[in-house]
Amino acid sequence: MKKIGLFCMVLLLAGSLIGVLAAGREAVADAPIVLRLAETHSQDYPTTQGNYEFARLVEERTNGRIKIEVYHSSQLGEERAVLEQVQFGAIDFTRVSISPLSAFVPEFDALQMPFLYRSGEHMWQVLEGEIGREFLASLEESESGFIGLCFYDAGARNLYNSRREIKTVEDVRGLKIRVQEAPLMMRLIELMGGVPTPMPFGDVYSALQTGVIDGAENNWPSYYSTSHYEVAKYFTQNGHTMVPEITVASSISMAKLSEDDQEIIRQAAWDSMDFQKEKWADFEAEAEQIIRDAGNIITMPTPEAIAGFQKAMEPLYAAQPAYVQDVIARIQAVK
Numbered sequence: 483m484k485k486i487g488l489f490c491m492v493l494l495l496a497g498s499l500i501g502v503l504a505a506g507r508e509a510v511a512d513a514p515i516v517l518r519l520a521e522t523h524s525q526d527y528p529t530t531q532g533n534y535e536f537a538r539l540v541e542e543r544t545n546g547r548i549k550i551e552v553y554h555s556s557q558l559g560e561e562r563a564v565l566e567q568v569q570f571g572a573i574d575f576t577r578v579s580i581s582p583l584s585a586f587v588p589e590f591d592a593l594q595m596p597f598l599y600r601s602g603e604h605m606w607q608v609l610e611g612e613i614g615r616e617f618l619a620s621l622e623e624s625e626s627g628f629i630g631l632c633f634y635d636a637g638a639r640n641l642y643n644s645r646r647e648i649k650t651v652e653d654v655r656g657l658k659i660r661v662q663e664a665p666l667m668m669r670l671i672e673l674m675g676g677v678p679t680p681m682p683f684g685d686v687y688s689a690l691q692t693g694v695i696d697g698a699e700n701n702w703p704s705y706y707s708t709s710h711y712e713v714a715k716y717f718t719q720n721g722h723t724m725v726p727e728i729t730v731a732s733s734i735s736m737a738k739l740s741e742d743d744q745e746i747i748r749q750a751a752w753d754s755m756d757f758q759k760e761k762w763a764d765f766e767a768e769a770e771q772i773i774r775d776a777g778n779i780i781t782m783p784t785p786e787a788i789a790g791f792q793k794a795m796e797p798l799y800a801a802q803p804a805y806v807q808d809v810i811a812r813i814q815a816v817k
């Protein structure tokens with residue numbers, strides 16, 4: 483009798499163990515795949531809004547199987563360090579400026595040359611057309627560890643500083659200007675006669691405040707959202723570059739997903755562009771207005787002065803390798 487009782491108990495235990503294991507397996511199968519995206523800007527910034535839209539589309543189109551968590555405000559690190567982690571697959575996605583990416587893949591200089599695009603429309607014709615698509619695909623082929631997904635708007639970059647009004651390129655002489663950690667940006671400021679000082683985005687505010695640097699360069703939204711406009715009052719609308727933003731995936735992370743899921747991710751990122759562009763246009767206008775209202779000294783250089791900035795960039799064009807020169811010519815030919 484005792485033996486039968488024991489036997490029954492063993493059976494019962496084994497049964498419930500099997501039950502628990504099966505339930506566990508089901509839970510694993512149902513658990514969403516969670517991927518991480520790193521973003522340097524704050525939560526309400528247009529690029530971050532674009533990231534959320536990308537994440538929303540991926541979640542919707544995979545019926546919740548894939549979730550992308552957006553880590554904004556440099557929670558996962560500054561752009562250069564984040565890009566390294568994306569190469570190792572430690573971070574799955576990031577949205578960065580093309581400048582820091584160009585330090586890893588120099589061919590991207592072709593998309594961020596000074597005074598390259600005639601307008602925002604021209605830039606988008608290029609990025610959404612054959613050339614932009616080619617660049618996204620070439621990233622993958624370059625075995626850089628990145629997969630290019632889409633571009634976002636970042637308007638035009640302009641000079642600002644805490645020392646003096648800049649009306650012409652000659653006025654830049656001797657000013658210490660922070661640049662992104664990219665060789666092209668270093669050279670650009672050097673050719674204007676300034677002293678380029680590369681540093682991560684997050685360090686710029688205190689460097690301006692303490693006088694370690696005299697100025698920096700960026701678009702209206704970044705000048706505003708970082709509060710740089712409070713410590714560097716002189717802003718010159720010289721628009722020396724339009725540097726597109728780019729979202730990249732880690733090829734290591736992507737390789738773990740099915741072909742179908744990879745395709746959903748690519749398409750969702752591409753489809754988030756229009757949303758970001760709209761947010762960008764609104765925020766750019768809003769930031770400019772706030773800065774003007776704050777009483778900053780805003781200088782619009784004359785056409786001759788702009789021509790002076792452009793002329794100063796000629797050696798940078800001349801120094802580009804043949805491949806970049808070809809792309810530049812193709813970009814200039816885009817109507």
Ligand code: BDP
Pocket residue numbers: 522529561577578579636662682683699700701704727
């Ligand atoms: C902003 C870009 C951001 C850059 C930053 C910078 O959106 O991704 O890293 O400039 O200057 O315009 O570092």
